[in-house]
Amino acid sequence: MTYCVGFWLEEGAVLLADTRTNAGVDNISVFSKLHALEIPGERVIALMTAGNLAVTQSVVTRVMEGVGAASDAPETTLATTPTMFDAARLVGEAVRDVYRTDGPALEAQNFKFEASIILMGQIAGRRMRMFHIYSAGNFIEATPDTPFFQIGENKYGKPILDRVAQHKTPLEDAVKLAFISMDSTIRSNLSVGMPLDLLVYKRDALKIGLQRRIEETDEYYRMIRTRWSDALRSAYRDLPAPAFWGAT
Amino acid sequence: MTYCVGFWLEEGAVLLADTRTNAGVDNISVFSKLHALEIPGERVIALMTAGNLAVTQSVVTRVMEGVGAASDAPETTLATTPTMFDAARLVGEAVRDVYRTDGPALEAQNFKFEASIILMGQIAGRRMRMFHIYSAGNFIEATPDTPFFQIGENKYGKPILDRVAQHKTPLEDAVKLAFISMDSTIRSNLSVGMPLDLLVYKRDALKIGLQRRIEETDEYYRMIRTRWSDALRSAYRDLPAPAFWGAT
Known part of the structure; x- marks a missing residue:
């Protein structure tokens, strides 16, 4: 499993990914799921991946290095797409390409083809955008109403985001929120684990x-972990007992 | 969907169930998922159900009223089982019985046969026990190490339980916890909804x-909901910003 969360905010973007991969509980490894590309002053593009590792690594290689495209023309990569919308289409097309190659063999052995990707970036002269790309290669974009995307094991860490995350949340608060959300997930799902990869991008910085x-x-991280636990416990202790309690 | 949580504690037991059922988002109803039987001074047995409503209602009828047993002998029900272990076996057998009757037809139409049940009770002269019964009719029992069971949409409401719930948690605190856990679930999953059914049992009370x-x-409930949200927001606000922040 995997947990990644990305915030698309007024001030910029925060991406946080765990690094645990597992093929059964007896086969656990560390792989980075956050991949970033920086051409200072021109573009920053980052993506986080969840799903079959073989699928997502293949997608990342295609969009970063262009390997695998079946054409004589110079290959388009995330380093050369003219817009972020084109970047999202490129990633979606790479997912479909891997599906064409590996999908039938995976399904023949009853493995589900799974890939879900958060793509964030900004290209000089254009606005910062964030997309959530699905296994079918289609995608949605973050808007001020829904300023975060999650992929992988999203449920444990969602309640705090639903309550607090807003488009105007400052970057440093979003880092806190990402850590809190990640910690709840790590505590409840063994297949999500440390270390974490964090990326912060300030809007218009182009680095x-x-x-x-x-x-x-x-x-x-340890401080957030401890103090958040303590705060939850004390908030829970401070709530009054049920008013109907006399009835027992 | 459904969310039910049951605590098995030193002082007694707390059961909380939502009441929403849905066959698609355009077909939502209210059905009780908490069923209790009380013979004062002799036994209290309660169960909460998740899964296909047709399946779980059928199971509840079988174990409460004995309808459907294929035998001439007087039917055993939850009102007559000599022990709680026998009660759990009776519920498991009822699940298997419904599976034999309805399982193949459900599967032929690509519906999954789903039933998961929390059973709590005490019979005079014996100890209070709590079981989690699965779709296959097998079951596990709560112990001091794991003093709560959840069925249905369990993930959103689990982090707070993992942090706070213990076998020695007082009954009234468990009611608070159940409400907090339920509220997190209701906020994040539309298919879990109000009203709620609450049952509290004091160990050895036999009523x-x-x-x-x-x-x-x-x-x-409204107070818990508001104050818990406020407490989370303020706990989050009070956490310091990342120490490595100067680096940006």
Whole structure:
């Protein structure tokens, strides 16, 4: 399993991905699911992936390096797409291409073809956009009404986002939120695990603001983890007992 | 969908179930999923159900009224089983019986046979027990290490339980917890909805402590809902910003 969350905000974007992959509980590995491309001053594009690792790695290679395109023309990659909308179409087309190649063999062995991708980026002279691309290669775009996307094991970490996340949430608060949401997921699903990959992009910067691997020993993450747990426990303790309690 | 949570605690048990059923988003109804049997001084047995409504109603009728058993002997029901373990076996057998009757027809039309049941009760002279019964009629029992069971849409409401719920949690705190967990679920999944059915049983009482329908207008539930949201928001606000923030 996987958990990735991406925020599309007034100030910029925050992406956070776990790194655990598993083929059964007895076969667990660490793979980065966050891939970023930076041409300073010209473009920043990043994507996070969930689904079969063989499928998503193949998609990432296609869109980053252009390998696998069946054409004599110079291959389009995320480094050359003229717009973010074209970038989303390129990723969608890569997903469909992998499906054509690997889908039937996967399905013949009762594996589901799964790929879901969050794509965020900005190209000089254009606006920052974020897309959620599905297994069928189609996609939706984040808007101020729904300023975050989740892929993978999304449920445990969603309630806090539903309550707090807004388009105007500041970048640093979104980092906190991403950590809280990730921590809830890691606690409840063993197949989502540390370390984490974090990327922060400030709108119009056209360079990566921050890209960092968060290890289990990271002090800030540990602090969020402990203090959030403590805060939940104390909030729960402070709520009064049911008013109808006398009835028992 | 459905969300039910049951706590098996030192002091007793708390059961909370939503009442929404749906066959598609355009066909939503209210059905109780919590069924209780009380013979004061002799036994209290309650069950909560998730899955196909036709399946679970059929199971409940079989175990409550004995309808459908193919035997000349007086039918065993939850009112007559000598032990809670026998009660769990009776429910499991009823699930298998419905599977034999309805399973093939459901599967022929590509419906999955689904039934999952939380069974709690105590019979005079014996201890209070709680079981989680699966679609195959097999079951597990709550122990001090894992003092709660969830059925249906369990993920949204699980993080708070994982952090706080313990076997020694007082009954009234478990009611709070159940409401918080239910509220997180209702906010994130439209197919789980009000009103709620609550049952509280004090260990060794051999009568129902409290059984109550919680409507949307219930003041205590509304207070929990509002104050919990506020507490989460303020806990999140109080957490410091990332220490590595200067790096952007």
